[in-house]
Amino acid sequence: MATYTAPVDDIGFLLTRVFDFDATMAGLPGFEEVNAELAVSVLEEAGKFAAGVLEPLNRPGDEEGCTLENGLVTTPKGVADAYRAFADAGWCSLSGNPEYGGQGLPRVLQILLDEMLSSANLSFGLFPGLTRGAVEAIGHHASAELKATYLPKMISGEWTGAMALTEASAGTDLGLLNTRAVPNGDGSYAITGTKIFISSGDQDFGGNVIHLVLARLPDAPKGVKGISLFLAPKFLVHADGSLGARNGVNVGALEHKMGIHAQPTCVMNYDGATGWLVGEPGRGLNAMFTMMNAERLFVGIQGLGIAEAANQKAVAYARERLQGHGADGTPGPVAIINHPDVRKMLLTGRAFADAARALAVWTALQMDIADRHPDATVRREADALVALLTPVVKAAFTDFGFETAVASQQVLGGHGYIREWGMEQFVRDARIAQIYEGTNGVQALDLVGRKLGLEGGKLPQRFFDLIKADLDAALPSAGAALVTPVAEALARLQGATARLAANGGAVEAGAAATDYLRLFALVALGWMWVRMAAAATDEAATPVAQRKAVLARFFVERMLPQTLGLDAALAHGAPSLMALHADAF
Known part of the structure; x- marks a missing residue:
């Protein structure tokens, strides 16, 4: 049965022939020593980890799933060890801010790493991906004290992150949320409420889980202008950075889902949990959307990753499966890759994945330019282009990614319906990407309406x-x-x-x-x-x-x-x- 191969040759072609990566990096302060040769060598190692460590856990993790017992979440066998190996190897810190221990490498490398993780094991990739999104929000909006306390261990991967937005009565319309935050009188707040659909809400890797929670202050007005953002850790943190008492952050249940079974999607209860304000009161959505926009691009890359992996498996099967006569009259049986309709399905998936990867690299380059270019006007223009492309990448990549997964499953015929071949898992896992972090219909409305x-x-x-x-x-x-x-x-x-x-x-x-x-x-x-x-x-x-x-x-x-x-x-x-x-x- 075919295994995943990271598309390193294609990445090298994009960085050296299509985008002139070296020249772009040379013009960005702090990236002068980064070039395509370095990027490809780093991503080759990432591909080895994804294929050798993470892909073998994908199907077993899907079958075993996560469990909750006595308030404790257990991830499938091997996931915790794989995560610790991933963090120890430095992959969590790849694009992190060097001020807090990150490697400070370009977004281009991060996005391409995210694609590989999504191809090999989508459930696993959500742990570092959501943590990085939380890091973005904290880094842009939190106080210096919160940054110093939480960012180093989140960037290193010792601690993980989650964002808690959705409630049973407040999904896309977050103005309806009811979670409350009451001042404790010492600069902290007591947060009370229940959130649903919280990916990476808890784990058994050790360390801490840092929740970014949307809630209302007692005097907050109704609607979105009354929402603030709070940081609430699973464990309180001592002044020396060590873990203290368990906070009032608890898993009430695990969601029973169509896919991503190895990812603990939690119902989270905040029972007077101690939290700290991130950003300004009443401007929680402004702070949260720093995380959300990063996550929407990340989810788009998940669609690309699934498409790449599914297409690879379908091509390998189509080369080996013998059936029927050749369309050109060649006596049968012939490999089904010779049949025009099978070729159409395979080529459609490949034509999407290669172009999507190119567009993802272009978008990531704009993100790097927006962060580091010495000219403020150039930074502003690049940032606007990223904003324009964000809903397109999220929605189109996940739509086409799901379509590619379905077509790839179709190539396998009856075997595509059988679990051991892995194709039906791609279909189930890909489907969530069209829904979470803002449904694709919402992304389309964001594009045309804003x-x-x-x-x-x-x-x-x-x-x-x-x-x-x-x-x-x-x-x-x-x-x-x-x-x-x-x-x-x-x-x-x-x-x-x-x-x-x-x-x-x-x-x-x-x-x-x-x-x-x-x-x-x-x-x-x-x-x-x-x-x-x-x-x-x-x-x-x-x-x-x-x-x-x-x-x-x-x-x-x-x-x-x-x-x-x-x-x-x-x-x-x-x-x-x-x-x-x-x-x-």
């Missing part, structure tokens, strides 16, 4: 101009057969964007949102394919370059035409969606 209006509506046009410039530059090497269809799809996207701006209104935005996001994503992926195809013509005919040229053509001819249907649907607007009375459904 992000398109940034910079007075000029941000999307700036992004479109950037794509257009790259398409023009790539035309001589990539050729009109690839560039022109992407340029035409970009024109459709620009037209749809203009119609949304002209029509306005919540109903039209809601009716357009998911189709518009998919259209946006297909154009962005097409942009990446043009860049990769152009780069492939500039180097010797390596296997990677040869594959890129073929896949670029497949994407443009077989996937990009979806933009025609999406544009036609968007042009009709909301009337047919809203015409049927609710009672008539």
Whole structure:
């Protein structure tokens, strides 16, 4: 049975041929010594850990699941040891702030590591991923004292993190939450309430679990403006950094889920738990969204990781499975990879994964530029582009990732339905990524309702101009057969964007949102394919370059035409969606 192989050759191609990683790093203070050779060598080791340690735990962990007994969470056999080995090897601290013990390496390396973890063991990857998100929020918004107390051990991986937002009556609309925080008179607060769906809410790795909890102060107004953010650890911490008494942070139950069974998704009870304010009173969502936006990109990468792993397994099976005659008349039985429909499923998954990885690297480079570029204007522009792409990466990558998992399962036929082959787990695990950290419908509404209006509506046009410039530059090497269809799809996207701006209104935005996001994503992926195809013509005919040229053509001819249907649907607007009375459904 095929095992996961980290896509290191593809990563090397992206960093050296498509994005000129070395030149970008050279212009960012603190990254001058980072280059593609270093990045690839680090990621090669990450791939070995993912394939050798984490993937073998994936199916057993899914079958065993987590347990809760006497208030204590136990993760599946081998997970705790694997996590400690992961932390001891320094992987938790890869992109962490050096001021608190991190290695300070670029986001590009972090995102590519996250992809490998998601491919090998999605449940495991949530532990360091959620911890890093909590670190982001604490690092941006907490007091110096809280940072000094919690960040070093969270960045090292000795302690883990979780975010506690959702309540039974408050999901997407967090303005309805009821958890309360009452001042204790010493600068701390007593937090009382119950949260649900809390991934990594507890673990048996040792150390501490640091919860970031949304709650209301006694005089807080209703709605989102009355929400504050608090840090509540599982164990209180002494002045010397050692662990003290157990805090009032307890697991009430474990959620029974469709997938990610090796990840303890908890119902958390905060029974007068001692916590400390993070950021300003009443601005909890502002602080929490620092974590949420990081997590949304992380979840998008989970979709990519599942797609990569599922496609690899499907390709390996299709090469070995013999069935039927060849479509060209070759006597059978032949390997099913020779059948056109099987090839279509495999190529669709591969064309998505390679382009998504490229777009993820581009987005991560913008994050590094936004953090470190010496020019404030360049930093601000890069940060805005990341904001624009965040809902697209989260929603499109997880939609296409789930579709790839389903198609890869289909390649295996009946074996795809059987647990021992691992494909049905990919389908179950991938499905949650479309839901958590804000459903994909919410991401689409964020794109059309908020992000398109940034910079007075000029941000999307700036992004479109950037794509257009790259398409023009790539035309001589990539050729009109690839560039022109992407340029035409970009024109459709620009037209749809203009119609949304002209029509306005919540109903039209809601009716357009998911189709518009998919259209946006297909154009962005097409942009990446043009860049990769152009780069492939500039180097010797390596296997990677040869594959890129073929896949670029497949994407443009077989996937990009979806933009025609999406544009036609968007042009009709909301009337047919809203015409049927609710009672008539």
